[in-house]
Amino acid sequence: xxxxxxxxxxxxxxAVMTFSxxxxxxxxxYTPQEIIDQALQESKEPLxxxxxxxxxxxxxxxxxxxxxxxxDSNRRIEMxxxxxxxxxxxxxxxxxxxxxxxxxxxxxxxxxxxxxxSLQSPKDQVQLIFNMVKDTHDIKIAxxxxxxxxxxxxxVAKTKKTESLFGDIEAWIDKKTWLxxxxxxxxxxxxxxxxxxxxxxxxxxxxxQFTLDLPxxxxxxxxxxxxxxASISLDDVKQQLEKFLLVPEVNGLxxxxxxxxxxxxxRPEYSFDYVLDGELAFFVTIFKADASVADIGPxxxxxEIDIRGQKGTVMDGENFRSLAWQExxxxxxxxxxxxxxxxxxxxxxxxxxTVVQ
Numbered sequence: 001x002x003x004x005x006x007x008x009x010x011x012x013x014x015a016v017m018t019f020s021x022x023x024x025x026x027x028x029x030y031t032p033q034e035i036i037d038q039a040l041q042e043s044k045e046p047l048x049x050x051x052x053x054x055x056x057x058x059x060x061x062x063x064x065x066x067x068x069x070x071x072d073s074n075r076r077i078e079m080x081x082x083x084x085x086x087x088x089x090x091x092x093x094x095x096x097x098x099x100x101x102x103x104x105x106x107x108x109x110x111x112x113x114x115x116x117x118s119l120q121s122p123k124d125q126v127q128l129i130f131n132m133v134k135d136t137h138d139i140k141i142a143x144x145x146x147x148x149x150x151x152x153x154x155x156v157a158k159t160k161k162t163e164s165l166f167g168d169i170e171a172w173i174d175k176k177t178w179l180x181x182x183x184x185x186x187x188x189x190x191x192x193x194x195x196x197x198x199x200x201x202x203x204x205x206x207x208x209q210f211t212l213d214l215p216x217x218x219x220x221x222x223x224x225x226x227x228x229x230a231s232i233s234l235d236d237v238k239q240q241l242e243k244f245l246l247v248p249e250v251n252g253l254x255x256x257x258x259x260x261x262x263x264x265x266x267r268p269e270y271s272f273d274y275v276l277d278g279e280l281a282f283f284v285t286i287f288k289a290d291a292s293v294a295d296i297g298p299x300x301x302x303x304e305i306d307i308r309g310q311k312g313t314v315m316d317g318e319n320f321r322s323l324a325w326q327e328x329x330x331x332x333x334x335x336x337x338x339x340x341x342x343x344x345x346x347x348x349x350x351x352x353x354t355v356v357q
Contacts, residue, residue, distance in 0.1 A: 258272050
């Protein structure tokens with residue numbers, strides 16, 4: 001079983017860190033879409049509360065118990081996994097710090113207030129999800145239930161067809177505060193449930209909760225909140241990667257731009273943007289594969305597929321199409337940027353790839 005911490009990192013720890021949605025207080029009857037719209041509105045008065053919830057990622061990641069302190073734009077999350085993992089994450093007006101207590105490592109990220117305001121909150125993420133599924137899912141009110149002792153609307157989004165980037169979604173939204181007190185997702189056999197067991201509004205929270213003094217023996221890595229990608233020439237990529245695959249520039253296809261960014265543990269990752277007859281077509285990312293990283297298999301609605309004689313995965317949704325595979329020590333991904341580019345087109349381009357060195 002893969003531990004919950006690595007699974008959360010794969011899914012995006014910030015999504016877990018800021019689970020709740022904030023909106024406005026109102027009591028009239030609403031349609032499902034109106035409730036969703038209402039729940040996703042900005043709150044006029046930021047909430048202050050202390051909460052406890054369980055994050056259950058099933059066989060993929062196990063369970064974690066979470067404690068949460070929220071005051072204005074400040075947030076503190078303490079997550080403890082079933083296997084003893086313990087991570088504390090604090091967000092305040094100046095930075096985000098994520099401290100892995102058991103591993104004695106920490107990541108820090110400094111921001112200006114403007115940059116913090118622009119960070120995608122879970123409210124933004126859920127809004128994005130509902131916008132993405134409004135054409136592929138049937139959304140309805142499935143009743144009113146109590147969660148953590150509070151009255152909620154239960155909203156259910158059911159997929160209209162099996163081929164969808166997102167599976168079924170259920171959300172329990174608090175009637176008074178419009179926080180999402182419970183969320184359940186079921187996609188490609190992967191189940192995830194987040195549910196509050198306790199939430200106390202108006203809790204008196206000391207400002208000291210939103211500072212984190214790290215022990216001297218902790219290894220600290222700073223992460224930039226800035227876009228660190230930089231353009232790079234093909235000759236420079238050849239020197240650094242030595243021998244790799246690229247799609248040939250034929251039949252109106254042209255390599256438009258190459259960028260490099262430092263990924264996990266400062267690993268260089270290269271992105272190649274392709275245009276077809278002057279229009280964005282797809283991009284290819286390449287980096288050296290890490291044999292120490294466990295293969296967790298297909299996620300979301302990825303399916304296993306043969307790509308260039310290698311075991312790979314494909315994702316074919318209405319809004320997102322991609323391929324991923326490893327070959328000769330490199331990890332490759334190909335992502336469509338034009339809705340006219342089909343998965344079959346991407347597979348054809350992958351098959352055409354030739355070695356450059």
